[in-house]
Amino acid sequence: MAVDQQSDALPVAETESDLIDLPAGGELSDNDARPISSAVPTRLVVVAGPAECGKTTLVTSVFELFQWAQIPHHIFGGSATLPGFERRCHEARIASARVIPETQRTRYEDEDVRYLHLRICDAANVSVAVDVLFTDVSGENFERARDSTDYCRELTFLHRAEHFVVLLDGEKLAEATRRWGVIQDAQLLLQSCLDSDMLGTGTFLDVVIAKCDFLMPTGTAADPIPFDTKIETEFRAMFGARVGRIEFSQIAARPLRSPALPFGYGVADLVHRWATSTPRQKPLQLERRPIEGVRESERFYRRHFGTTE
Amino acid sequence: MTNPKQRHCLLVGLPAAGKTTFLAALWHLVHQIRMPCALKIDRLKGSSRYLNEMSNAWLNCTAVPRTNPGSEAIVAMELSESATGRVMTVVFPDLSGESFESQWTTRTMTQTFEKQLGGATGALFFINPTTVVEPTRIDQVAPAIAEVEALLADAAQDHSTDQHDLNESLPWKPEEAPTQVQLVELLQFIDSRRSSRVPFRSAVMISAWDRVALEGLTPAHWLRARMPLLWQYLTANERAFDSVIFGVSAQGGEYDAAVREQLSRMTPGERVQLVGSAVSNSHDLTEPIQWLMR
Numbered sequence: 147m148a149v150d151q152q153s154d155a156l157p158v159a160e161t162e163s164d165l166i167d168l169p170a171g172g173e174l175s176d177n178d179a180r181p182i183s184s185a186v187p188t189r190l191v192v193v194a195g196p197a198e199c200g201k202t203t204l205v206t207s208v209f210e211l212f213q214w215a216q217i218p219h220h221i222f223g224g225s226a227t228l229p230g231f232e233r234r235c236h237e238a239r240i241a242s243a244r245v246i247p248e249t250q251r252t253r254y255e256d257e258d259v260r261y262l263h264l265r266i267c268d269a270a271n272v273s274v275a276v277d278v279l280f281t282d283v284s285g286e287n288f289e290r291a292r293d294s295t296d297y298c299r300e301l302t303f304l305h306r307a308e309h310f311v312v313l314l315d316g317e318k319l320a321e322a323t324r325r326w327g328v329i330q331d332a333q334l335l336l337q338s339c340l341d342s343d344m345l346g347t348g349t350f351l352d353v354v355i356a357k358c359d360f361l362m363p364t365g366t367a368a369d370p371i372p373f374d375t376k377i378e379t380e381f382r383a384m385f386g387a388r389v390g391r392i393e394f395s396q397i398a399a400r401p402l403r404s405p406a407l408p409f410g411y412g413v414a415d416l417v418h419r420w421a422t423s424t425p426r427q428k429p430l431q432l433e434r435r436p437i438e439g440v441r442e443s444e445r446f447y448r449r450h451f452g453t454t455e
Numbered sequence: 456m457t458n459p460k461q462r463h464c465l466l467v468g469l470p471a472a473g474k475t476t477f478l479a480a481l482w483h484l485v486h487q488i489r490m491p492c493a494l495k496i497d498r499l500k501g502s503s504r505y506l507n508e509m510s511n512a513w514l515n516c517t518a519v520p521r522t523n524p525g526s527e528a529i530v531a532m533e534l535s536e537s538a539t540g541r542v543m544t545v546v547f548p549d550l551s552g553e554s555f556e557s558q559w560t561t562r563t564m565t566q567t568f569e570k571q572l573g574g575a576t577g578a579l580f581f582i583n584p585t586t587v588v589e590p591t592r593i594d595q596v597a598p599a600i601a602e603v604e605a606l607l608a609d610a611a612q613d614h615s616t617d618q619h620d621l622n623e624s625l626p627w628k629p630e631e632a633p634t635q636v637q638l639v640e641l642l643q644f645i646d647s648r649r650s651s652r653v654p655f656r657s658a659v660m661i662s663a664w665d666r667v668a669l670e671g672l673t674p675a676h677w678l679r680a681r682m683p684l685l686w687q688y689l690t691a692n693e694r695a696f697d698s699v700i701f702g703v704s705a706q707g708g709e710y711d712a713a714v715r716e717q718l719s720r721m722t723p724g725e726r727v728q729l730v731g732s733a734v735s736n737s738h739d740l741t742e743p744i745q746w747l748m749r
Contacts, residue, residue: 165563168644213590213633215683222684223691228640229629236627240591243625245603247593267691275691400594409594 171229173260173282176303182226182263188277190261190306191420195313196331197285200356200399203249204313205262205280206234207399207410208417212264217414220421223265223275230262230282238400247400252284259283259303266421276421292335295342304344308424309352310389311416312336316357316396329377333384340388350425351389352416353381358396359404359411390425461544462748463574467645468581469637470552473662473705476519477581478530478549479509480705480727481740485534490724494741497535497542505549506530513705514723516715522551536745543748558644559637560629569648577656577747578645582638584667587681590633635682642688646695654697657689658743664702664730666709674702674731701743702730 174182182188193201209231212222225231238247254260261279268274281303291298298304312332318324332353339345355361378394386392397412398404466474482503485496505528512519522528530547548571558564642657649655661667661674672680678700679686689698707726708714718726727738734742 164566166566166569168558168562168564170562171640210590210592212687213635213684215679215687221687221691224639224643224688228636228643229632232629232632232636233627235590237624238592238594240593240596241625241631242593242627244593244622246622248622248624265691267687272691272693402594409592 169226171227172233173227173230173262174279175258175260179261179263179279182277183279186277188279189308189420189424190279190281190303191309191311192281192283192304192307193311193313194281194283194288194335195285195356196289196315198251199285199313199315200249201285201313202234202252202282203399204311204354204356204397204413204416205282206231206238206249207413208264208280209262210235210238211410211413211417216410217417219269219418221267221269221272223267223272225265226263227261234262247402249400252282254284257284257287257300259301266417268421278420288335289331292331292338295338298338298342298344301344304339307345307349308426309420310339310345310349311352311354313354313356316355316398317360319355320360333381336385340385345389347388347390348425349389350391350419350423351385351393352419353378353392353394354412354416355396357398359398359401359407361396362404362407391423393419461546462576463546463571464744464747465571465575465578466547466549466581467555467578467641468552468583468660469556469586469634471521471586472552472581472583473660473703474552474579474581475509475522475549476513476705477579477660477662477703477740478506478547479513479519481744482506482510482532483514484724484727484740485532487724489722490738491537491736492739492741493537493736493745494534494545495537497533516706516710516718518710522549524551524553527551527554534741534744545744545748555641556630556637559632559640564644564648572645572648573650575655577658579658579660579743579747580638580642581660581662582634582678582682583662584677584681585663587634588631589681590636633684635685638682638685639688642692642696646692654693654695656747656749657696657698658747659689659698659700660743661700661702663704663706663709664728665704665707668702668704668728668730674700677702699733699743699746700731701734702728703740703743704728705740 179188193204195201208217209225211217215221234250236242237244237250260282262282263277263279265275265277283301287301291301304310312335314328314332318328336345336351345351381394382392395412395416397410397416398407399410399413401407401409401411466478468474484490484492485494509519528549530549531544532547533542533544535542548568550568554565554568645655659674659678661677664674667677670677689696705727707718707721707728724738727740729737729740729742733746736742
């Protein structure tokens with residue numbers, strides 16, 4: 147545009163043809179996520195569990211903690227889904243005019259997976275960054291996967307999961323009549339995913355009690371009751387050898403029942419784990435292995451194609 | 456072909472962020488000779504009616520009219536650098552805050568802006584600290600809400616008012632999103648539409664600095680404390696944005712009768728305050744522009 151010295155009026159009315167579409171910024175479909183995953187290494191974190199166990203609240207709490215710079219050792223490097231996060235955080239903000247915070251239930255017209263995106267950087271060295279895609283899948287899909295290995299195989303994103311986070315609803319664990327059903331449902335879901343070969347040793351498993359504030363004695367400042375060692379032992383015995391790693395955590399992403407617990411209790415530790423570890427990394431081998439074999443053809447083969455083991 | 460002696464700088468900010476007030480004060484400063492400035496007007500050329508009108512309002516200690524979408528203009532100043540004599544034409548499109556807000560709300564950008572972005576080497580990003588919307592959660596104000604709820608419950612008992620409304624949500628509106636989220640998105644749009652890989656020079660201008668100076672924070676500390684998401688984004692993306700943070704008071708104070716009386720007795724240039732680690736002259740609004748042009 148030619149610039150007259152001093153002032154020049156811009157066209158007052160911009161027609162629709164003058165407008166460039168920008169990314170919508172909502173949750174990403176597989177197609178939407180492809181440009182990100184093909185441009186930069188991405189890490190898929192699958193957050194699994196039945197309806198209303200706290201999956202979306204966990205993911206939005208990560209974003210909320212970054213809004214207040216409350217994740218030690220890591221800083222926010224960007225997001226392709228800012229409106230998606232904001233829409234999901236809305237009902238827990240004062241802007242909603244609610245008095246009790248809530249998280250909108252995940253509901254889509256189809257059963258396709260959606261993702262929310264965050265770039266997480268090392269606070270000490272910002273060039274060390276990981277683009278994380280969090281799944282946004284309705285609990286009903288995981289309930290169906292628990293009940294059917296065939297359906298489990300339809301959730302093709304599971305194959306790419308580097309971290310599989312299975313949530314146990316602490317509110318239900320606190321009720322003696324519902325506790326064992328919660329534990330069994332989580333175990334059946336894992337069993338189904340493993341037996342259908344959708345998860346395996348290429349996945350790190352996080353077994354997480356969500357809403358752990360329900361497991362605290364009411365009105366006290368005590369720490370939540372430690373994860374039951376019997377249950378932990380059981381999960382390890384059932385699944386420890388079938389996944390890359392198994393860890394146990396307790397979180398209270400939005401601890402309304404216990405003022406002693408801060409918002410996002412336990413979440414920062416999970417973020418640190420997701421951002422700093424992946425089952426896909428192999429240790430860098432810097433030392434040359436001695437070339438075995440006597441014949442030149444054997445040595446040639448090993449130099450260029452590795453061992454034949 | 457780009458004129459090497461012409462520098463395009465953008466003025467970016469949401470509505471009422473202080474962009475036009477800054478321009479009005481700047482126009483006065485580059486003309487006056489009472490106070491030293493790093494950049495001075497080299498010569499007038501063509502019409503300067505728009506700038507003169509803005510500057511007159513500023514001199515009279517009246518609010519500079521806000522730029523609305525119908526009054527956007529491109530402003531160009533031929534400036535010489537006092538230390539070196541180098542002459543540059545600095546071009547600022549004075550876009551309305553609504554045009555930036557609409558990038559976030561409507562997810563569209565005008566081709567005009569994209570073209571301006573392509574020719575720009577940097578931008579002044581304005582933030583009005585008095586209008587920042589924070590991402591305040593319900594749990595952060597729970598005790599106050601509990602009090603209000605108790606009062607409403609009492610009122611409901613007296614007047615048989617339906618209490619079910621307490622937990623109905625107002626719908627989400629993108630324009631009410633936290634300010635830091637909107638600004639991060641603007642930066643992401645700018646980064647995505649640029650073809651150059653040279654870091655985009657970004658002078659973050661915290662305007663109305665007189666209103667927050669009493670907090671005792673430097674501009675950088677203020678940004679980190681009050682808009683941590685934006686601070687983190689700029690820190691993490693130094694390769695895309697070469698940024699420095701200034702506090703600026705272009706008005707010199709809030710225009711009430713007493714303040715106007717006080718300001719009108721000052722040399723106009725002395726009303727201006729510029730604060731920051733990169734500042735050498737606290738009354739020189741041209742320093743951020745000089746930094747952008749390096």
